[in-house]
Amino acid sequence: MRVVYNSFNGRYADNPRAVHQALLARGDDVEHLWLADERHLAGFPEGVTTVPIRTPAAVAALDGADAVVANTHMDQDAWSLREGGLYVQTWHGTPLKRIHGDAHTQYSDEDMRLLQAEVDRWGCLVGPGGEGSALLARAFRYEGRVLDTGYPRNDVLHAPDRDARRADVRRRLGLGDDEKVVLYAPTWRDDEDHAAADGGTGGLDAAGLADRLGEGWRVLVRLHYFVLRGAGASHERVLDVGAHPDIAELYLAADAFVTDYSSSLFDVAPTDLPVVLFAYDLEHYRDTLRGFYLDLDEQSPGPVVRTQAELEAVLADLPAVTAAWAGRRAEFVRRWAPLDDGGATRRLLEQTGL
CATH class of the missing domain: 3.40.50.11820 (CDP-glycerol glycerophosphotransferase, N-terminal domain)
Incomplete structure (x- = not known):
């Protein structure tokens, strides 16, 4: 065969x-x-x-x-x-x-x-x-x-050996055992020049986020594969992981996940990884570019924030945010990802x- x-x-x-x-x-x-x-x-x-x-x-x-x-x-x-x-x-x-x-x-x-x-x-x-x-x-x-x-x-996100996989991935990425890791993985925009080498990070000031979170935190940036430019990581605690072959490994390595309108939201929701939506251009994307299948304000499995300051505040208090959103997240998984x-x-x- x-x-x-x-x-x-x-x-x-x-x-x-x-x-x-x-x-x-x-x-x-x-x-x-x-x-x-x-x-x-x-x-x-x-x-x-x-x-x-x-x-x-x-x-x-x-x-x-x-x-x-x-x-x-x-x-x-x-x-x-x-x-x-x-x-x-x-x-x-x-x-x-x-x-x-x-x-x-x-x-x-x-x-x-x-x-x-x-x-x-x-x-x-x-x-x-x-x-x-x-x-x-x-x-x-x-x-x-x-x-x-x-x-x-x-499947790897729910495998019995996921803790060992997490440790292995973090070692290969050069992440310390005690470091907290935020993974940022946004989708692409139809009205952007995807080949532009402008060093952008999908609406996020990754270096600023690393500075605000402080020592002991690392920020991983993975732009959509349609976006040919690099993430422009110029901060010692910001790592461009756009070339990493398996995003599931990056989920395992992370302690918090930030996206916008990416399908990765549905992959992460059934795990215990805290998830935040950084929707800095929500109205434009919803009303002009693509539109959504869900009402994010009503159905998102995690906080929807519009500014970097709001994002930083959420990431600074992850345990409370995780607890507050547990019910919405469970309902989201039941509707959209029951077989993960x-x-x-x-x-x-x-x-x-x-």
Whole structure:
């Protein structure tokens, strides 16, 4: 059997990575091929077989696949799924911001036609369960099989060895045992120049935050992968982790998580990691750029702050904030992430027959 993987069009990451590692551990006679962007080859482990994406070799690999496991729309020349083959679309998270058919003003008619043709090829769509699975299917105008499995990439967050993993990740990042760590991971903006090398940090003054929190705190900055510029970390306690291959490892390493409108909110909510939404441009993003599927003021699993001063105040009193938001957070998980329990990969393999 041949399985071809595509994660973010050329990386070794996310749900496809978790599926790949599970199949490797099982030891079956499977040919595993990864579509790889040469810019991200360093992120592929030794021994993983790669095929250059957007090449005839990639088309040939896909044409001969028994299964294709992806987490985004395929940025690849025309290819044909072989008869009896299965295209498993795991997507890359439950969206807070509107996507695909619900964000149609962001796309030309031709773009939407091409995207919908891609959706129509899917053999199944992996969902988080609860309301999230139905939301994804509706947004993609997808009428096929939806698998309520949860996201395989999040299994490590609930694994029995997560404390040991946390210690290992922190060691590799150079974080002290006694240091407190804030991870900031915002989404991208449709109206920004993503290639601009301006050293921005997604609306956050990371150096200022590190100074205000004081000694004993570190700030990790991970901008969205669409944003090509670096985080511009110029402070000894600010670390740019944009190139780290697995954001789940960064969740494990952190003591607090700050985002804005990223799908990472849904990944972190089922854990015990305190979460804060730094919504410095909420009205603009909601009313002009994308819009949201949720009313953040009513349904957010953590505080929604508009200014850096408010963010700093929340981070200075995390135990009280965590306790105050426990009820809202539990309801959020029940509705949007009920299957993030460590068993998502197993369920996906069972339901797809891989």
